[in-house]
Amino acid sequence: MITVVLADDEPLVRMGLGMVLGGSDDIDVIGQAGTGSEAVDLARRLRPDVVVMDIRMPGTDGVAATRQIVAAGLPSRVLVLTTFDLDEYAFAALQAGASGFLLKTSDPDRLVEAIRTIARGDAVVAPRVTRRLLDTFATQLHPAAPVQDPRVGKLTDREREILQQLATGRSNAEIAAQLYLSEYTVKAHVARVLSKLELRDRTQAAIFAIRAGLAD
Known part of the structure; x- marks a missing residue:
């Protein structure tokens, strides 16, 4: 229940x-x-x-x-x-x-x-809505200088790549096609990224990536 x-x-x-x-x-x-x-x-x-x-x-x-x-x-x-x-x-x-x-x-x-x-x-929040959110509030998301966060250091190169893809608002299927991975593998990577960055969902991950200067 x-x-x-x-x-x-x-x-x-x-x-x-x-x-x-x-x-x-x-x-x-x-x-x-x-x-x-x-x-x-x-x-x-x-x-x-x-x-x-x-x-x-x-x-x-x-x-x-x-x-x-x-x-x-x-x-x-x-x-x-x-x-x-x-x-x-x-x-x-x-x-x-x-x-x-x-x-x-x-x-x-x-x-x-x-x-x-x-x-x-x-x-x-659907991926397409995430894109609209990020586009609409881009000026609010971009700080004067990237926010230095030690949690970024926990990510592997592949996980950073996944995080950058999340910042575009792409779905797991779209990320899989972009990186030539299976959708199951992408889902596993997303889960690890959220866990390492102590975030609740992919929308927060997108915001984190932009504030950290990892994505436009």
Whole structure:
């Protein structure tokens, strides 16, 4: 059973989300929060698998709440909700450690599948969306000078190459074709890269690569 906490400042939205998720026999909504601070508190106490987090809430917003949940080392993964595609707040939440974002206009089935995907440890940001995110916010991602991070030294040459490919937003299949590797091998390399860099998903890996000066 996947346990979920819903965080949204609009009660009707929480009710609607609860009804959608209630129709799935493998998802259990164990808490609801109306503010970001309440979401953090519930995440600490209930330790859900997934927190479905609204971005714009009074007081502690979804970005700050996401950052606090991730910084606390909680097992909960965050799926942020946004009204606008490529909303700068949604992007900030990804930087803060969210495992993906979804539009509030998405189909109910897509929300359910996104929660299942995140609970498995994957991200819900599709490769093509990653490209759009990186293109849209390129100026924010490029620091004045590359960030020196000792974790880079843990990577093999092949793993660095995989990391550079992740920064382009390519899928595993596309990386496999580009580097003449099997898709299974690429998947294994991606897992090792994320583990060595202590990152949660490929979107964070893409951001890391650009900030470290390993990719344009």
